[in-house]
Amino acid sequence: GNSVTQMEGPVTLSEEAFLTINCTYTATGYPSLFWYVQYPGEGLQLLLKATKADDKGSNKGFEATYRKETTSFHLEKGSVQVSDSAVYFCASRAGARQLTFGSGTQLTVLP
């Protein structure tokens, strides 16, 4: 079956630090990959996605590249802000019927 493993949290960084959250997946075939973000008290919002190998998804300064050879989709941002504090979820979708999520990584950015 499909599964997603992401870096355990929590992660605490100072403002303007570099962020990496690791994510690896197992799937049959070639899934689409997603990063979702959840701000306190809210539902999940799509942050970025990539649908095939070597695609790079990007949004709001965040980037992630679909690496088929390492089955990875690591999330990066060059300079985090306090407003980036949230829970980040990696997810994969192999087929139309469902999305499989990682366990989430809590990020706290300190001023």
Add this chain to the structure above:
Amino acid sequence: DAGITQSPRHKVTETGTPVTLRCHQTENHRYMYWYRQDPGHGLRLIHYSYGVKDTDKGEVSDGYSVSRSKTEDFLLTLESATSSQTSVYFCAISEGSDTGELFFGEGSRLTVL
């Protein structure tokens, strides 16, 4: 924002009572999903629907049932709530493409005493 409304947003109930959570969409999307979110587990799929009266089980379906009599509504029922079902429940919708995103509701927090 995708038109997804969950109700109730908060509920406290006692063990053994029935509970129904409602998800309503205005996007006419084919797929609807119920997930639960628990610390350390991320989001886990309970049930999903791929059309009116077409539903299937997810990975944590025991103790839950669903119904979809109209495109816009997807109901999640706990026939006899247990404390292990205390969680935050999220509804999501999707057009169904395997490259498309899911859009999530704001969540329903259920506490079973």
